[in-house]
Amino acid sequence: MKKYVIGVDVGGTNIKLGLINSLGKILSRSTLITCNCSQTKNKLIDSLAEAIKILLQNKGVNIDSVLGIGVGLPGLINYEQGIVTSLTNISGWRNVPLMSLLQKKINIPVYIDNDVNLIALGEWKFGAGKGYNNLLCMTLGTGVGSGIILNGELYRGEGFAAGELGHMPLNEKGPSCNCSGFGCFECYVGSSVLVAKAAKIFKNKNIKLEDVYDLANGGNIRAVQFWEETAAHVGNGLVGVVNLLNPRLIVIGGGISKSYKLMQKVIEDIVKKRAMKIQANMVKIVRAKLGDDAGLIGAQVLISASLEKRKK
């Protein structure tokens, strides 16, 4: 019986692989370095196929017992056609039919999707979102994104570009954003923005968000305020989504979510106070559970859901 999947999580610096069972448990892992140059695109696909084979061999798993390979990539992914339309921070990937290219090399069905979508799928079925039908899984990091589960299904949008929570504007006349918008959510809570803000407040060019986290935990008032201000923006950003989509759950993940405990109360208070009553009373806000493994585990969910859909 086919019961395993291979999860692949492509990042800007490295590629994580995992052999995952039907319960969403990662049985074995490996890592590749992401070669960030366009010439090596085919090489990368070769290495990926090779790494998958080794991962299976190491665990003595036969190729026939693998349902599929699920690949999460940071960019715009045409999930239906299996094409990487473009990647963020990895050059040379434009309209690459990754699904068919990889499938040819390894003869296992391949599924590809946006990395945040895979994180959302993972948290939904095996993490903080278990049992919910309408939820938003937000990732707070350099970028701010989200995966949206509505009516028990991942919502990808007309052109697979839905979920850009980081680019919902918080202020009409806010700072200009890389995306060409103004006052985007990400302009207030993206980690590079926060690092720059912290450097100013603490007059230290080399400060990291971990330092501000430690300072706050040690009782430093400016550091506590720093996280509360960040939390206020997060809360304000969520108010709009909560009113518009009336979700049952919001899962907060990503790097900055490590400071979740420092932000939790303010986020919850703002949503309860500023969102509409029915929506506010109904929504639960929680921290993500699967950490950096969410994307790998999400591959299992992506593949199960895709197979389920094909049956229909």
Next chain:
Amino acid sequence: MKKYVIGVDVGGTNIKLGLINSLGKILSRSTLITCNCSQTKNKLIDSLAEAIKILLQNKGVNIDSVLGIGVGLPGLINYEQGIVTSLTNISGWRNVPLMSLLQKKINIPVYIDNDVNLIALGEWKFGAGKGYNNLLCMTLGTGVGSGIILNGELYRGEGFAAGELGHMPLNEKGPSCNCSGFGCFECYVGSSVLVAKAAKIFKNKNIKLEDVYDLANGGNIRAVQFWEETAAHVGNGLVGVVNLLNPRLIVIGGGISKSYKLMQKVIEDIVKKRAMKIQANMVKIVRAKLGDDAGLIGAQVLISASLEKRKK
């Protein structure tokens, strides 16, 4: 063969009824006055049943050829259980099992839903949204709402409260809103806000939005500016939705949409400029087509979709 539906559109002042064929055409109409007092709730249901019978008799339509009655109401409606949870501006309607009450009186299957959802359904199948799978139908009036069609299905939210586009904040420190939020979209483009703004600008307490519309069409610069400023807020409000949901279409309806031509260019420019490239290039913004009939016609879509779903 059952081929007709009865559409019922409940408003604060009156209730519109229509006999609708399978092509979404209204064959016959009637109107009731909405009695705005709690004692008359049962009376109202009696009158409604009576009015429906008369509507059918007048057209010589037998009760057996009616698929169902679709009722749109301004408030929070539990579509699945057929219960009116609460109504806006009509008192005395709390947790009323309207579906079963009306069904008992008239022996035709009854379906109830939020009025803006019915408008969205009507525009989707028979109006400006024909053929689209992912669209948002916004109503601009005293209130600003929306109905959201995602993956070819109306999205209602966990508690049937989704679509509150008017209460997505445009500014974190904006004016306080009735909903308890701050800087809500509706605070900038709701018609009562606009009337008050016009009264100030034109130093005329009795000015109506129609007057400002006429002034703008006559070339009055302040009136033209008035609609351009309104349009800028509408555009800014849509940017967030476009980035988050990546819809293919946005349909703009409701009273203020009469000024759509005066606002169209600014709305489109702002969305093209401020939304993310992929989402912006993909989304079309159009004016609603069915006018005040959208809700009645939407009853046909509600009933067809509900019957289709039950079959599955």
